[in-house]
Amino acid sequence: MKRLEALDAARFIAFCGMVLVNFRIAAQVAPGHDWASNLVDALEGRAAALFVILAGVGLGLSSIAADVLLRRAAFLFVLGLINMTVFDADILHFYALYFVVGASFLSASGRMLWLGALGIVALAVLANLIFDYERGWDWSTLSYTDLWTLPGFLRNAIFNGWHPVLPWAAFLLIGMAIGRSQLRTICIQHRLIMWGFGAAVLALFPQRLVSDPELVAYLGTASIPPGPFYILASTGSACVVIGLLLKLWPKIEKLRFGSALTAPGRQSLTLYVAHILIGMGLLEELGLLNGTLKPTQIVVYALGFCALSSGFALLWFRRFKRGPLEALMRRVTEPRKA
Numbered sequence: 001m002k003r004l005e006a007l008d009a010a011r012f013i014a015f016c017g018m019v020l021v022n023f024r025i026a027a028q029v030a031p032g033h034d035w036a037s038n039l040v041d042a043l044e045g046r047a048a049a050l051f052v053i054l055a056g057v058g059l060g061l062s063s064i065a066a067d068v069l070l071r072r073a074a075f076l077f078v079l080g081l082i083n084m085t086v087f088d089a090d091i092l093h094f095y096a097l098y099f100v101v102g103a104s105f106l107s108a109s110g111r112m113l114w115l116g117a118l119g120i121v122a123l124a125v126l127a128n129l130i131f132d133y134e135r136g137w138d139w140s141t142l143s144y145t146d147l148w149t150l151p152g153f154l155r156n157a158i159f160n161g162w163h164p165v166l167p168w169a170a171f172l173l174i175g176m177a178i179g180r181s182q183l184r185t186i187c188i189q190h191r192l193i194m195w196g197f198g199a200a201v202l203a204l205f206p207q208r209l210v211s212d213p214e215l216v217a218y219l220g221t222a223s224i225p226p227g228p229f230y231i232l233a234s235t236g237s238a239c240v241v242i243g244l245l246l247k248l249w250p251k252i253e254k255l256r257f258g259s260a261l262t263a264p265g266r267q268s269l270t271l272y273v274a275h276i277l278i279g280m281g282l283l284e285e286l287g288l289l290n291g292t293l294k295p296t297q298i299v300v301y302a303l304g305f306c307a308l309s310s311g312f313a314l315l316w317f318r319r320f321k322r323g324p325l326e327a328l329m330r331r332v333t334e335p336r337k338a
Helices: 005-027 034-045 046-059 068-083 092-103 109-131 150-160 165-179 186-202 213-216 226-253 260-265 269-283 295-316 324-333
Strands: none
Touching: 005 034, 005 046, 005 186, 005 226, 005 269, 005 295, 034 046, 034 295, 046 092, 046 165, 046 226, 068 092, 068 269, 068 324, 092 150, 092 165, 092 269, 109 165, 165 226, 186 226, 186 295, 226 260, 260 269, 260 295, 269 295, 269 324
């Protein structure tokens, strides 16, 4: 089957959004009301959700075996733990846990995938009613006080971390369901755009119907805490992006810049680690992780890093088939042919 390059482009767009958000977090940029702050605010929680949904789409399109997926989960978990020593908001170890959930749904029908996603969201709502969502957090510094203890790590990973399994694993199952549909057809592309837009708009209303501040937060579309309407809004926006790129991709290819989007999208794992080790590392070396940067400056820096990432990916694929970490993961996790 011919590769759906529009999905690679969507993955790069998701990566760029994550870079913008993560650089602002790392640089401790003060919130503002200018265009740069509004841009990053709009991407916060949405870009990472698109990233996870696209992972699910990839699983839905593939015929990967459960044991290979679990080995990839183990690889990402170890890599994520290493990454966490540099950046607490790492998503890779969460990704690994989503894959463990996804491994049990590899043979499920589209309906079962949607029901599984709804079940995960329902469990997240129930957990929020039973447990204290704020436990472990120091909101003044956005740090998790007992992250490196077993109870704190498990609580963070499953319930109240940056991207907890409850409810974020729902994004993976939703992506798998989308991947099972006929993405090459105009009908499905239009459905993704229209239903996605409708879901994103619908999710804005529930928070307007209540006055209690805690309910307003939980029924809102912000990623912290990740309430059910955040899941709905982020799924909707992701569907719009995927549908639009699939529909417009033939025209984008004619403009001859499609490879600048697809090449980095095909090595998003390598670039994700690079944006932490190299991108944030450079900011640290320059002494800029102290809140001195303005929102516009961090956006320009982040977009510059994304442009360089695209250039690196284009050069890399002239000689190699896969990105460095992507090739390593396949070598470590896939069984060798006799």
